[in-house]
Structure formats: C-alpha cells, structure tokens
Amino acid sequence: MATSAKPVLHGYFRSSCSWRVRIAFALKDIEYDQIPVNLIKDGGQQHTQQYKELNPMQQVPAVEIDGVTISQSLAIIQYIDETRPGTPLLPSDPKKRAQVRMISDLIASGIQPLQNLSVIQKIGAEKVQWAQHFISRGFQALEPILRETAGKYCVGNEISMADICLVPQVYNAERFKVDIEQFPTIKRLNATLVEIDAFRISHPSCQLDTPEDLRQP
Amino acid sequence: MATSAKPVLHGYFRSSCSWRVRIAFALKDIEYDQIPVNLIKDGGQQHTQQYKELNPMQQVPAVEIDGVTISQSLAIIQYIDETRPGTPLLPSDPKKRAQVRMISDLIASGIQPLQNLSVIQKIGAEKVQWAQHFISRGFQALEPILRETAGKYCVGNEISMADICLVPQVYNAERFKVDIEQFPTIKRLNATLVEIDAFRISHPSCQLDTPEDLRQP
Numbered sequence A, B: 001m002a003t004s005a006k007p008v009l010h011g012y013f014r015s016s017c018s019w020r021v022r023i024a025f026a027l028k029d030i031e032y033d034q035i036p037v038n039l040i041k042d043g044g045q046q047h048t049q050q051y052k053e054l055n056p057m058q059q060v061p062a063v064e065i066d067g068v069t070i071s072q073s074l075a076i077i078q079y080i081d082e083t084r085p086g087t088p089l090l091p092s093d094p095k096k097r098a099q100v101r102m103i104s105d106l107i108a109s110g111i112q113p114l115q116n117l118s119v120i121q122k123i124g125a126e127k128v129q130w131a132q133h134f135i136s137r138g139f140q141a142l143e144p145i146l147r148e149t150a151g152k153y154c155v156g157n158e159i160s161m162a163d164i165c166l167v168p169q170v171y172n173a174e175r176f177k178v179d180i181e182q183f184p185t186i187k188r189l190n191a192t193l194v195e196i197d198a199f200r201i202s203h204p205s206c207q208l209d210t211p212e213d214l215r216q217p
Helices: A016-028 A049-054 A074-084 A096-112 A117-151 A160-174 A184-193 B016-028 B050-056 B075-085 B096-108 B117-149 B161-175 B184-193
Strands: A008-011 A033-036 A062-064 A068-071 B008-011 B031-034 B062-065 B068-071
Touching: A008 A016, A016 A074, A016 A160, A049 A062, A062 A074, A068 A074, A068 B096, A074 A096, A074 A160, A074 B096, A096 A117, A096 A160, A096 B068, A096 B075, A096 B096, A117 A160, A117 A184, A117 B117, A160 A184, B008 B016, B016 B075, B016 B161, B050 B062, B062 B075, B068 B075, B075 B096, B075 B161, B096 B117, B096 B161, B117 B161, B117 B184, B161 B184
Parallel strands: A008 A033, B008 B031
Antiparallel strands: A008 A062, A062 A068, B008 B062, B062 B068
C-alpha cells in the first residue's frame, strides 16, 4: 500500500477504464500519483502477486484512496464524486442520474468487457471482427439513446460520468477501425468532448507510461 | 408505452439481470407489472421493433417507471433506491457504497456480460467451457474481496445491491456447472441470501413466464 496522502492510480496508458478515472480526477481537479501497470510486458504486470493483492481481478484500474483500495472504474468515479467537491460527475435529478448510469453501464457492461484485452486474447485470430461486432452493436444502441438524452453533452448540457465513458470507448472503436460516421450523435459528442482540457491531459497519447512511438505532444 | 401507474418490468424469468431488478422491487416492497420478453422464442422477442424502442440494446430488463424507460439493471436499481422509501439498497457510508458498487460492477461488467446469451451464442460449440472460464475467473477474484468486506451479507450486515448481483450470478454458475465448493465465502453468502423472501419470490423457478417443466413450487 502506498502511504501518500494523494490518491494513487494503478493504471495503463491505453486502458480505456484507466482513462475514465484519469478524466474524473482531472474534472475534479484532484492531484494524484500514478503507478503504471504494463498489461503487455512480462506476460502482463497485472498478474503479479503484488498487483493481485490490490485487485484480485487482475485488471486496471485500481485506486488507493482514503486508506482503501477500490477497483472497477465506475465505483471509483462515483466514490470520487461523493467525497470530493468541484464539478459534479452525476446530475442531481434522479431521472437524469438514471440516464447517466444507463449510458455508462451500456458502455461499461455492454461494450468494453467484450473487447477487453483478456477476452480478445482468448478469441485469437478473429479478434478484430469480434471487437468490431460488439462495439458496433453497442454504438447502434447508444446512438438512438443519446439522440434522446443529449444536449451539448451525453445527458443535457452538463458533463457527466456518461461522457467520461463515451470518449475512451470511441478511442477503442477507432483502434478497431469501427466507422464512426455511422453514428452522428456519438461523433458530435466525442468531437466536443475531446477538446476539453480534462479529456486532453488524460489522453493515452501523453501519459507517464506512453511509449515514445505512440506519444503525441 | 404502458400507462399503468405501477412500474412495468420487461424481463425474462431466467435472465440474471431481470432477476436483479425483481429482487430490488421485492426488497423495496414495490408492486409492479411484468411483461415477459421471451429471449428464445421466435428468434428472440427482444429483437422486435416494439421492444427495440424500449431498449435499443435488445436486452432485458427494461423498466417503465415515472414516465421514463430505463435499461441496464444497476441503473434501474439505483433509480429505485434514490426515489423510493424502505430498505436502502446502498449503504450511507461512501467507502461502503464504493465496496458495494465495486462488487456489483465486478459481476455486472466482469462476469455476466461474458456469459450472456448473445455472447455464448456467438462462441458456439465451446460455449460451456467459455462461460465456465469467465465465471471461475470472476469468482476467484470475488472470493478474496468478499472475505474482506462481508459480514452476514456481501458488505457488512446490511443487504445491498452487491447481494442482489451475487445470487443470480451464483445461479448462472450452477447452470454452467462451476463448482461453488471452491468459493466458501460466496457459497455461505448465497446460502443465507436465498432463504430471504425477496430472493425466493423473485427466483426464476416461479415467475409468470417460467415454463411448466422448470417450475418449482
């Protein structure tokens, strides 16, 4: 356990779930330390005994904060929101909160797990088509939902956990060459969001552990 | 759209995510109407145009409540909790809330989506081994987490959303013949929970749409 008073994020530059947490910290203006966990090197550092004690699921992210360790990105984000001042990450209206959670869970349960590293490794040769299938299926559902809920952002005109989930999933979609042009609402929201500081500084292209050849200024 | 003042649950007797919502309604003592969506018959009634308008993701559950339609079971459960009196489904302490959400998300994002009907249909012949692999991996992570957080129930001595997620996942594990004896904490918690009325009356063996041959008194 780190003993720093600052939260410690164990994450990986390209993990979309780690990126969600980095965005949340940035939106809340919270300083934190990062300990990179390389998901590829040495067969995956998430499988070491030391890391398994932090997160037995052997996935990133895990956050040490206020004397406890929390894994699962949406649990982390909501803990940060409930204990820290600043920009709220969920709206106060219960129906809008439900919409934010519905969109977040559609991504976090309905899309991301199916194109996660450990799953596509198990799929093998067909992995690109597999990931494309599940990302496309998810975006085909997300597009009409967002058409109903979105204003400037995913739910109305305030940034929320739904936006925090959307941008890293669009990044994954692009990595797997899913054609975003089919989804005009997703495309518009993503284009707006990626210009915002909290999304830019947390981007996989400019993290502590981003390899030189993937680094962008 | 149903016009009933009571919430309407669109679900399927054997869907673990539908069962979660039935448990939440029962714990909160909320009367609701059910409209069965048969996931097998006619190639799956979740794919009809009518149902896609309720949930574009073409999955159960979806709930019509207070003039809105919410899909994604954890979004539904938290909406119910935030708008209805009675037994709280999340603790008031932020760290315990984080633990409840961490356990719920480990199941709802880390296990269930990988043994979901649409996924194992795509896997084909290897589907039982596939489901066993991901359920076992999830339970191997869940067991040490629950050893830390559990009292009588998953987090301390109050029933929560974590328990609502656990019991239907153990039911799925048993269907896929995962040996629960390996996970003594999960086994103990499940044995306690299945005796509780809200879990019994919502069980897949006694729903409106349970086929005669699977029905138990």
